[in-house]
Amino acid sequence: MTTPEQDRKPVRVFLVDDHALFRAGVRAELAAHGQDVEVVGEAGSVGEAVAGIEHHHPDVVLLDVHMPDGGGAEVLRRVRPANPSVVFLALSVSDAAEDVIAVIRGGARGYVTKTISSQELAKSVRRVAEGDAVFSPRLAGFVLDAFSERPGAAPIADPELDLLTPREREVLRLLARGYAYKEIASELFISVKTVETHVSSVLRKTQLSNRYELSRWATDRRLV
Amino acid sequence: MATRTCACDHSGVSSQQLVEEENATPEVFADRRLRRSGAHKIAGGVAGGLAEHLNVPVIWVRAGFTVLTAIGFVGPLAYVLLWMFAAQAPPEERASEMDAKERQQGIALLALGIGLFMVITVLSGSLAQWFIVPTTVGIGGAALVWREADEAQRRKWRDGARTGVTGFFGEGSAKARLRMIVGVLLVCGGVGLFLFQQVSPGLVPPVLIAILATLVGVGVITVPWWLRLVRDLDDERSARIRDQEREEIAAHLHDSVLQTLALIQKQAESPREVVKLARSQERQLRTWLYGPTGYGRGRAAAAEANEAADAPVTFGTLHEAIAVACGEVEDTFDVSVEQVVVGDCPMNVRLTALVQAAREAIVNSAKHSGVGEVSVYAEIEPDTVTVFVRDRGKGFDPEQVPDDRHGLADSIRGRMDRHGGKVRLRTSPGEGTEVQLEMPRKKEAKA
Numbered sequence: 001m002t003t004p005e006q007d008r009k010p011v012r013v014f015l016v017d018d019h020a021l022f023r024a025g026v027r028a029e030l031a032a033h034g035q036d037v038e039v040v041g042e043a044g045s046v047g048e049a050v051a052g053i054e055h056h057h058p059d060v061v062l063l064d065v066h067m068p069d070g071g072g073a074e075v076l077r078r079v080r081p082a083n084p085s086v087v088f089l090a091l092s093v094s095d096a097a098e099d100v101i102a103v104i105r106g107g108a109r110g111y112v113t114k115t116i117s118s119q120e121l122a123k124s125v126r127r128v129a130e131g132d133a134v135f136s137p138r139l140a141g142f143v144l145d146a147f148s149e150r151p152g153a154a155p156i157a158d159p160e161l162d163l164l165t166p167r168e169r170e171v172l173r174l175l176a177r178g179y180a181y182k183e184i185a186s187e188l189f190i191s192v193k194t195v196e197t198h199v200s201s202v203l204r205k206t207q208l209s210n211r212y213e214l215s216r217w218a219t220d221r222r223l224v
Numbered sequence: 225m226a227t228r229t230c231a232c233d234h235s236g237v238s239s240q241q242l243v244e245e246e247n248a249t250p251e252v253f254a255d256r257r258l259r260r261s262g263a264h265k266i267a268g269g270v271a272g273g274l275a276e277h278l279n280v281p282v283i284w285v286r287a288g289f290t291v292l293t294a295i296g297f298v299g300p301l302a303y304v305l306l307w308m309f310a311a312q313a314p315p316e317e318r319a320s321e322m323d324a325k326e327r328q329q330g331i332a333l334l335a336l337g338i339g340l341f342m343v344i345t346v347l348s349g350s351l352a353q354w355f356i357v358p359t360t361v362g363i364g365g366a367a368l369v370w371r372e373a374d375e376a377q378r379r380k381w382r383d384g385a386r387t388g389v390t391g392f393f394g395e396g397s398a399k400a401r402l403r404m405i406v407g408v409l410l411v412c413g414g415v416g417l418f419l420f421q422q423v424s425p426g427l428v429p430p431v432l433i434a435i436l437a438t439l440v441g442v443g444v445i446t447v448p449w450w451l452r453l454v455r456d457l458d459d460e461r462s463a464r465i466r467d468q469e470r471e472e473i474a475a476h477l478h479d480s481v482l483q484t485l486a487l488i489q490k491q492a493e494s495p496r497e498v499v500k501l502a503r504s505q506e507r508q509l510r511t512w513l514y515g516p517t518g519y520g521r522g523r524a525a526a527a528e529a530n531e532a533a534d535a536p537v538t539f540g541t542l543h544e545a546i547a548v549a550c551g552e553v554e555d556t557f558d559v560s561v562e563q564v565v566v567g568d569c570p571m572n573v574r575l576t577a578l579v580q581a582a583r584e585a586i587v588n589s590a591k592h593s594g595v596g597e598v599s600v601y602a603e604i605e606p607d608t609v610t611v612f613v614r615d616r617g618k619g620f621d622p623e624q625v626p627d628d629r630h631g632l633a634d635s636i637r638g639r640m641d642r643h644g645g646k647v648r649l650r651t652s653p654g655e656g657t658e659v660q661l662e663m664p665r666k667k668e669a670k671a
Binding site: 094096115137138140141144145148173176177178 | 560
């Protein structure tokens with residue numbers, strides 16, 4: 001957002017949230033970043049969302065985690081197979097790790113909390129549209145937690161997917177500490193691009209690893 | 225209702241709920257109704273309950289039953305009928321256990337009654353002998369079986385079993401099962417004795433077959449009725465649980481959210497106050513929804529957490545302690561503190577010091593950084609706990625801190641040093657501040 005390139009088109013965004021008030025709020029906030037982000041439509045239910053996304057073919061869907069009829073995960077399940085090019089960014093007030101991990105595993109490219117500033121939100125939208133992952137500190141914490149080694153955790157079946165590399169772990173820790181990508185890059189003496197690669201790799205592992213079947217994960221979390 | 229239920233047990237939310245369900249009669253009627261007593265109980269608690277109901281000493285009631293037994297065996301019959309029609313008193317009313325003396329006294333009275341009856345019968349020779357023995361045996365058996373049913377009901381109250389019917393005969397110790405079998409045998413024996421005395425020996429097999437056939441027939445005919453009864457019971461129960469849950473949510477929303485909204489409207493002129501109110505309300509609601517004992521965690525987790533709360537832990541887990549510390553600073557200094565905690569562990573003295581040091585670091589950030597946001601990240605590893613407190617504020621030069629400022633030196637460094645922890649400070653003017661606190665979880669790790 002700080003340096004919008006002149007020739008790039010605004011990202012086309014579709015809002016899904018069952019609270020009309022909240023949709024209106026996000027719309028107004030994003031309107032302030034009109035050259036960067038353009039809201040093309042919105043939906044208040046799973047059914048509306050599926051129809052709306054198929055109709056508008058947005059670049060990014062801002063997806064609420066909690067909704068009646070299955071929530072964000074259900075939208076992902078119904079839309080993604082037919083529209084692989086549409087990117088999802090979860091936006092939620094939920095603090096429940098299970099819910100957040102569920103939408104990430106459902107295919108969302110990131111998760112941000114609803115208290116995020118409008119500038120950050122626009123930046124996150126732009127980032128997922130360009131193919132990167134967006135990890136809020138909270139999501140980074142959940143993922144670290146999910147991949148942590150502890151007695152009683154499920155055995156590692158596939159080291160490629162079930163373990164984070166030390167570097168990925170470091171990046172996640174810094175994310176959880178509230179560092180921006182640029183700050184992480186200078187902290188670890190790597191390029192921002194490399195940070196993005198690590199984060200995308202963590203996202204892929206979170207989505208594909210079978211290590212933490214969700215219910216299992218939720219119970220493991222109470223151990224230590 | 226709440227005060228009555230909380231005294232009863234510690235087995236968690238679900239059983240309390242159940243107790244409340246079972247007692248769902250209004251208080252006014254509750255004390256007027258005859259309930260079988262648990263405190264004064266030898267067979268079924270009928271005498272005790274009756275004494276309570278009539279407000280006379282138990283011994284009088286027992287004596288009354290004895291006299292009635294002596295006169296034509298009316299006592300046991302009355303007792304059995306009362307047992308059938310009076311409900312068992314809920315468990316919390318049987319706080320005081322009956323002493324052995326009272327039990328002996330009661331049994332002696334019962335024996336006396338039966339003895340007197342025998343004597344009177346034999347002396348007068350009026351009543352047929354065939355009547356007494358089978359009836360006595362049968363009633364004895366029935367008493368055993370019914371006692372077991374009472375026991376099962378109490379178990380259900382205690383354990384908070386959800387399905388009403390399986391708890392009736394199902395789970396129970398081997399002893400309980402033995403008592404059941406003996407009771408059933410006694411009842412059958414009583415009926416059998418009666419038959420053998422009344423029916424000529426050659427007729428016994430056909431009569432038995434006829435009885436069996438009738439029983440099976442009645443059973444088969446009434447199957448749908450039984451099933452419906454069970455289903456209705458379950459439906460009603462789950463409906464009641466749902467209602468209760470809805471009430472709980474409504475009450476919570478009223479107490480917290482509505483009150484806060486009202487306050488916010490009153491304070492609309494002062495944005496600082498509004499932000500503060502909204503923030504603290506959000507935190508409360510989050511704790512309620514997603515916290516370790518939270519609503520969204522489901523009943524099982526809540527019960528588990530309740531059990532854990534019984535353990536002699538002064539301050540729960542590290543996660544909770546950090547959340548509390550962050551909340552306090554948010555409220556006091558009007559900043560927003562974003563906290564991320566990975567893992568969790570119970571609190572101890574060292575970790576308490578760690579949380580206090582972290583709190584001080586958050587306070588410093590809130591007071592001096594000049595920005596409204598502080599990030600807190602805590603990671604609990606098997607050996608150590610690390611907490612990072614970070615702000616993107618103006619930072620400072622550690623060399624330039626005046627000697628009279630003790631926050632960092634005493635409250636953070638001193639505390640951490642005393643407990644074997646380490647402090648790392650990263651800051652410079654314009655670069656924000658990050659305090660890293662590291663504390664070993666076990667004493668050995670100090671070296």
